[in-house]
Amino acid sequence: MTAEPAKLDVSLQEHEEKQEWWWIAEKKRSKRLDYLRKAVWKKGALGGNYAPGIKVDLEGPKLFTDMWKWWKFDPIIMRRAKALAHVFDNIPIFITDHSQLVGYWGSAPHTISWRVDGASIVNEELYNEPGIMPEPEEESLRKVAEINDYWAGQTAVDKVARILDPEDAVKFLSGAIGWGAPTSAYGYSGKNYEYYLKGERGFEDIIADIEDHIAEAEEKTIGVPGPDILHIYDRIQNWEAMILVLEAAIRFAKRYARLARTMAEHLETDEKRKEELLRIAETCERVPAKAPRNLQESFQMDLLIQTMSRFEASEGAWPARPDYYHGPFYEKDVLQDKSLTEEEATDLIGEFMIRAYEVGGFGPRWAREGMQGITGTWVWTIGGVKPDGSDACNALTTAFLRTARLIRVSNPTFAFRWHPKVSDEVMRECFECIRHGLGYPSFRNDPILVANCMNWHGHPVEEARTWVHQACMSPCPTTKNGVQPFRMASATANCAKMVEYALHNGYDHVVGMQMGPQTGDARTFTDFEQLFDAWTQQMQWLLSLLVRTVNLGRYKDPEFYGRPFLSGITERAVERGIDAVSPEGERGNCWITAFTWVENADSLAAVKKLVFDDKKYTMDQLITALETNWDGYEQMRLDFVNKAPKWGNDDDYVDDIMLRCLRTMAKHSKVMRCTSNNTWPAAPQNVSGNIHYSSVVGALPNGRRLGDALYDGGISPGPGLDKKGPTAVLKSCGKIDHVADGRAFLLNQRLSPTQMAGEKGYQLWRAYMRTWADLGLDHIQFNMVSDKTLRAAQKDPEKYQEVIVRVAGYSAHFVDISRKTQDNIIQRTIQGI
Amino acid sequence: MKCPECSYEAPVPEFRYLYNVRIDAPLTLRQCPQCQAWLSVDELAGESTGKVEAGDAPWGKSAGIERDLEEAV
């Protein structure tokens, strides 16, 4: 298939006037990209449910379980390696028509993968999930039941849950204060790109290195007896497991090569496609065994590694820096050698994004609700600086931005590392993406975040400058000692509970149990300091509990789970013979995701103002109103909303409370320590946890009822409460020290498509962005879709399948998210700038 | 409160509370326990202001420039 664009008919200008960007994309992209984009199955849950036709993959789980059972006497890491290798060697593979990149996390394009050894509770949920069993359903259910029976009690979560403190375990599992699981079976895997994606090294090179390490170690195990050689036996096992999996990974790629070659030689009649299939074959014979030599090989290596990592663990994020690592190949192929035309390269770039969009695994309901419309947070980092501080933007940076507008996928999205040397050309490309309603790239303030990395975790500056988004927001270097190999998601705090528990003596009226410490009956509080003291204690208790689960998970993970493949691509593990998740030699780069944060400041300010300063209401009245979910207290509720200062209006009354909360939390972040004895800063942001927790967080003094969505951003003002305009929002947010007060702070802003039209719109936006940078904010992202379009999409979803919105740290197709989330997005203030 | 769809009558809290996307407005969404219709409810008046269908905007336009521009006209 050629790279020429599909035929144009209805005027593009007409679509542009109506802001129907999806039609423009369809008309401008090549026939190949059009086919690939439309042929892809949507794996993200719609609201909370999978799309019709999506089935769980039972091939991989069966292969894995069979071989796991077979090697029951092996050391656990070898057992895992052999089971994984068996999947690589036997799972059915396929090549999509017209595609040039291969590799999928499942046996067929419509399947979602299933991590059988992660958590029994997830396995049970999968058994009960309607509509996802392959036909014949009865037989599939029998297979699932058999697999579930086998794994019950011996999954990673079962193992760690048994040794958690029982009280911590019950409170954590209540679902009220956090989510995620303290295991590397699910979560966010950092990638040591500096080790394996610089075009310098293939798996054969890594294997050769490991063999040297083993030979050296074995010299010691036949040497002088003593305690200092005992740990080496375990290390040799780890190394052997790495080799076993890396070799299987090479074979996995070669299976694709063989399939492509067979198709080319025996099945394909079209000469052009035959050539493409042979190129796929050559590519997969080359990578990942050897270092890539061109753009296609570089993309293919990256994609295969991401795919294979997911066969090992259900990785919920896709940290990447594609322009930086693939850029040199783009420049060589397209600009220097001219072995690829720009259009041919666009096809590869577009497909690289589509192959990532295609990836999906089964997630429990809380995860589906918390990340509506997507299957994980594939936030790809672009732009930024090189380790020497010079501009890292290259020709591939703009090529990715241009291609994103043609492909219009909601996952991956881009986050752009802005710095003062970024060219106007690149900024215009970024702006075009936002103007086209993609909601991305989001903007990250690079100098601030590099300083933040150095401040919280002590990364040397050259290391800090390699950072990528490990999930939605938090920066993670890609270096040997700087990379966090695995971020377990259970350090995700439902922070609105801090103020809720401070008001209810630590008791949770929603789940009906004593959760936090008993910090006193709030009805008897006589001044604000008593309330703030209770809040502080609840905050410390809540964060400490969650952090304990992760620390324990990290400590026990090599024994309970183990990641031989991830270890094989992580320099620190290869060098030392440890499992990658083991903290040995890791600098430590932890963070707490702080969901539902801003409610704390707005609630505390409202109590201070109306109860303690103005004395308009008593604590007793307030607690009674909250206990009835404000039913029958509407006027009082409106007073708490409208007669108390709200965050985001440049009002020091509430902004000072926000800063005090953040700084009290930051102090505790330094008291808590990770497995590398480093700090635990918080990153306020919500994914779509603000919707998930709407039925978990009780009524609050900021005026919300149980059931209402929480505020959408990490530091975004409440929808409609930012009444003083965009500069006031930036000024409030600019009072936060984005280096020292926490890890990262998510700010959502909505802009008017009408106001942002044309060159004038761009210039207005640039001026606004200069203010943003000057005030030292670390993050901002934009929605630029009108109320009218969004309401029309609610009314007639079929017609508006391709409308994309920025939800929180990610984007989603508007029609895939729940009505409540949709309404929440529509009611965000559209700022005129 | 009376349901404008099926005329079912009961105190407001008996209509299942759904949500309010504009915390600064007294307008909420509740569901009629008899006919299951989604209703917009004026919590101050204790009355339903009507049935809410997909794409309806009981809160009106979102705050900010577009609303300001409209009001200025």
Ligand SMILES: [Zn+2]
């Ligand atoms: Zn009714």
